[in-house]
Structures are given as structure tokens and as C-alpha cells.
Amino acid sequence: MRRGDFVLITYCGQVKRALVMLASENQRSLMLGFDGVLRDDKGGMLVGALAALQEDDGTYIDLIGGQPVEIEPAQPAE
Numbered sequence: 001m002r003r004g005d006f007v008l009i010t011y012c013g014q015v016k017r018a019l020v021m022l023a024s025e026n027q028r029s030l031m032l033g034f035d036g037v038l039r040d041d042k043g044g045m046l047v048g049a050l051a052a053l054q055e056d057d058g059t060y061i062d063l064i065g066g067q068p069v070e071i072e073p074a075q076p077a078e
Contacts, residue, residue, distance in 0.1 A: 001027055001073070009050065010070035011038045011062065017074055018050070028054040030071070040065045 001007060005020045009032060016038060022031035030052045038046045044065050051063040052071065060069040 001030060001071070006074040007032065007071050008074045009034065011046070011050065012040050012067060014038050021049070030060075032071075040067050
């Protein structure tokens with residue numbers, strides 16, 4: 001995933017379309033922008049952005065709350 005790519009993120013059962021706003025060279029750190037709010041299982045929320053880090057096993061976590069995040073490529077909007 002690179003800057004400008006569209007992805008689908010699944011966060012605590014919620015699915016949002018997002019844009020990769022920043023990506024590290026090794027693509028293990030991502031800043032994703034999306035419309036709206038994502039709520040975590042502990043009552044917290046993310047508004048419009050999510051910073052994600054890829055763990056050694058290939059899974060991603062949200063850097064703010066430590067929740068797992070699934071990230072997969074999406075098609076660009078028409």
C-alpha cells in the first residue's frame with residue numbers, strides 16, 4: 001500500500017473506505033483518512049483518521065487504542 005491508495009478498513013466490526021495519506025517506505029506504518037467515526041470496544045473513538053502499525057506477524061493494530069485493524073485494497077471511487 002502506498003500513499004494515494006484506497007483501502008477498506010475493518011475496525012471493531014465496522015467497515016470504512018479509507019485513503020492512505022502517509023505510508024512508511026516499508027509500508028508497515030500507515031496513516032489512513034476516512035469520513036466519519038470509528039468506535040472501539042472500550043468507548044473510545046477515532047474521528048477521520050487512523051494510524052496503523054503492522055506487527056511482525058503481518059497483522060495491523062491501531063496505534064491509539066491498540067485494537068486490531070484489518071486493511072485490504074479497495075477500488076477507487078467512481
